[in-house]
Amino acid sequence: MILPVLVAPDARAQSITAPVMNYYPDRIVPGTGDIGIGPRAQNLNPTGISYDDCAQNQSLQFNLLMSSFVGQDIQVWASKTGDCTNDSNRGNGGIANCWRLNAGSASVNxxxxxxxxxxxxxxxxxxxxxYTTLPTTFPSQTSAACNTQPSYSAVSFTIYFMAISNSLFVSGSTPYEYQLAVDTMGPPPPTGVSPAVGDTLFTVNWNPNTDLDSAGYALFLSPIRGQEGTSGTDASGSPEPTLICPGADASAGMAAMDAGDADASIDGASSPVDAGCYYSYTGGSAPVTSGGSAAGTCPSGTPNDPVLESAFVSDAGAQQVEDDSGEGGLITQPPGGGISTIPPSYAVDFSNGFTAAGVTANSYTITRLRNYTTYHVVVAAVDGFGNVGPPSPEICGLPQPVNDFWKDYRQDGGGAGGFCALEAVGAPGQSMAGIALALSTAAIVRRRRRRAS
Amino acid sequence: MSRARALASLAFALGGALAAREAGAQERQDPLEGRHRSYESPQHFAFELRFLPYSPDIDTDPALHGATPYHTVFGSSARLMIGAEFDWQALRIPHLGTLGPGVAIGYTKMNAQATFLNGQQSGETTSLEIIPAYAVAVFRADVFWRDARVPLVPYAKAGVGYAIWRASNTLGTSHFNGSTGVGGSLGTQLALGVSLNLNPFDEYAARGFDEAMGVNNTYLFGELMRSDLSGLGVQSSPLRVGESSWVLGLAFEF
Structure with missing residues (x-):
């Protein structure tokens, strides 16, 4: 296709420039307003757009300076790979190298x-x-656009603000181009996620990711720490989702009780290893699970402990054990692998954007938990834009008291402890003083002998 | 003999192979001086690198009434302890040896998985760290080496020991019923050993080591030690983290 040579109506070259160097557009959040450049998860990339930004329906507000426009149109186009000043990249019906954004003005003076x-x-x-082919009109996109990223890695977009006349780029004019780094897909979840529980703690281990996108990990815990309910609701009174954790191969600390136990100890074998736990989606049609099965039991055995007994009810029909105390939680994930919609309150130690920072992290211990409460955890990788990827298969564990060396030693009668466990007041002082005196005396005697010789 | 020579060379390399090479270069630059020079730098100190298996006597505490919490948790395998000792050879007794004070410190740590109340292994770690230290009088009978060129130096040490220890778990220092798993244990320290002087196996390197670093003698030593940290009669119920063991190491006199 031969394009007509464009000659600007005005001999002066039209120009569009940002008013200042290092210009970043303000971000407009519906319902919130102008948030400036906005909180960016990745400090080095203030121009980045994450899934959150997209899902919030943010807008970028550019304040530009225009000059030498005498009746030309100004149009705004975006592209991943194409040069939008090349008219063929904006040709209707052609390959969608560029697409017009819903902004612009005609006949600007x-x-x-x-x-x-x-x-x-x-x-x-x-x-x-x-777009596969360029449409004739460009309707407003919906939140579905946030799930269109084809890869885990960030994608670069260029926005072109340019002078157009008769659908052609005004030759000789100076467009304004703005680069955006967009990443709306979180990294893949780590593999090999396994639990290890102890006294009021839950350690989660995983195989570190090897992809270039991951920058850390987020752990989600249910029930929320400190909000373990007892009657089907959390501490705030909100009903917690139904626990689904049928498997036990990804569980830890599940101990069976024999009948008739009246004490609080657990005295049985741990539950058998059978199926994996899985989690449900709120937005997806099917759970993503690796080995998850509804046929397993988690935990096995029938708790008979007064504490445990109130915590678990065996759901024979589904071959599941549900936590009817409200202690279990649904850990959910939207389709498309975008940012998690797991309620932020379920995230563990997430104040800095990660539970465990660094792609090489492979373990995290959640502490201050309540013993004899079944906790459920998923792990998701987080990228530098703050996108939380899809979660790992859910694991569960039952923190409970342990016997460590010190406890064993003290329970067996050992009385050590502290640095001042001395027999009698004065005695140690005298002893130590005696030793010091003897050493000092020897040193003095030796020095005098030397002087004498 | 070749094996011993290799061992000696290795020891010298540990402390100053470079220095030895430099010294060798000096030898070559001064051929008139001869190989059997009598130069020897002053000798006042000794330094030991010590390696020993460590299995503390915790379960021998009478207060435990036969219970074996250490063995139950950490098993019967000894842990490696590394340590260092610094001696001041304050007094030389002619035709006998040296006598002086010495101080030492070591470190070892044992880990195990804590168990649930039902005996099943938990995901929690339980640990015991021990940092033993002692102050001893050291007598080294180097008369055999100095007077008869027999490269064996028997020695003896006696003094007091004090070990700092800390029991911990995944959450940090252990606590139980108000007691904290950290403290110190006092006791006695005794040792008998013999050092093999490595100088005769590579006199050239030994001389270079002395000239460059001031190290007079390098030894490979073996020792039997007894650390009885049972309170020395002044501590009511210390954690008995002492032990009886053999020690292997390298020693340098300078």
Whole structure:
């Protein structure tokens, strides 16, 4: 296709520039307003867009300066790979190298410098990458656009603000191009997630990810630490989702009780290893599970302990054990592998964006838990944009008291402890003083002998 | 003999192979001085690197009434302890040896999986760290080496020992019924050993080591030691983290 040579109506070259260097657009969040450049999970990339940004339906607000416009249109296009100043990349019906954003003005007259504001929806910017052929119109994208990223790694977008006349780029004009790094897909979950429980603690181990996208891990715990309910609700009174944790191969600390136990100890074999736990989705059609099965039991055995007895009820029909105390929680994940919709309150130690920072982390111990409460954990990898990837298969564990060396020693009668366990007041002082005196005397005697010789 | 020579060379390499090479270079630059020079730097101190299997006597505490909490938790395998000793050879007794004070410190740690109340292994770790130290009088009978060129130096040590210990688990220092798993144990320290002087196996390197680093003698030693940290009669119920063991190590006199 031979394009007509464009000659700008005005000999002056149109230009669009940002008003300042290092310019970043403000972010507009529906219901919140202008949040400036916004909190970025990745400090080195303040221009980045994460799944959260997209899901929030953020808009980027550009304040640009235009000059030398005499009746030309100004249009805003976006692209991943193409040069949108090349008219063929914007050709209707052609390959969708560029897509027009829902912004722009026609017949702009700005012969001298004039500020103009553009507000671009993140979903529009991202969603265009799903076009296979360029449409004639560009409707507003929905939140589905947030799930269009084909890879785990971040994708670079360029936004073009440019002068257009008769659908052609005004030759000789100066467009303004803005680079965006977009990552709306969290990293894949780590493999080999396994539990290990102890006294009021739950250690989660996993195989570190090897992908380049992961920057750390997020752990989600149910029930929420400190909010273990006792009657089907959490501490705030909100009903907790039904626990589904049928398997025991990913469980720890599950101990069976024999009948007739009246004490609080557990005296049986641990539950057999059979099936894996799984989790449910709220937004997905099917659970993603690796080996998960509803046919298993978790934990096996019939708890008879007064504490445990109230915590578990065997659901024979489903071959599951449900936690009717409200201590179990649903750990959910939306389809598409985007950011998790697991309630943030389920995240463990997530104040800095990670539970365990660093892609090489392979273990985390959750402490201050309640013994004899079944906890459920999933692990998700987190990338540098703060995207939480899909969770691992759910694991469960039952923290309970342990006998460590010190406890054994003291229970057996050992009386040590402290640095001052001396027999009688004065005696040790005298002894130590005696030793010190003897050594000092020897040193003095030796020095005098030397002097004498 | 070749094996012993190799061992000696290895020991010298540990402390100053480079220095030995430099010294060798100096030898070559001064051929008139001869191989059997009598130069020897002053000798006042000794330093030992010590390696020993450690299995503390905790279960011998009468207060335990036969219970074996250490063995139950950590098993019967001894742990490696590494240590270092510094001696001041304050007094030289002619045609007998040296006598002086010495101090030492070591470190070892044992880990095991804690068990649930039902005996099943938990995911929690239980540990015991021991940092024993002692102050001793050291007598080294180097008369055999100095007067008869027999490269064996018997020695004896006697003094007091004090070990700092800490019992911990995954959450940190262990606690139980108000007691904290950290403390110190006092006792006696005795040792008998013999050192094999490695100098004769590589005199060239030994001389270089002395000239460059001031190390007069390098030894490989074996020792039988008894650390009885049962309170020395002044501590009511210490954690008996002492032991009887053999020790192997390298010693340097300088």
């Amino acid at each position: 700005a012969p001298t410098s004039m500020p103009v504001q553009f507000t671009l929806r993140v979903q529009d910017i991202i969603g265009g990458q799903a």
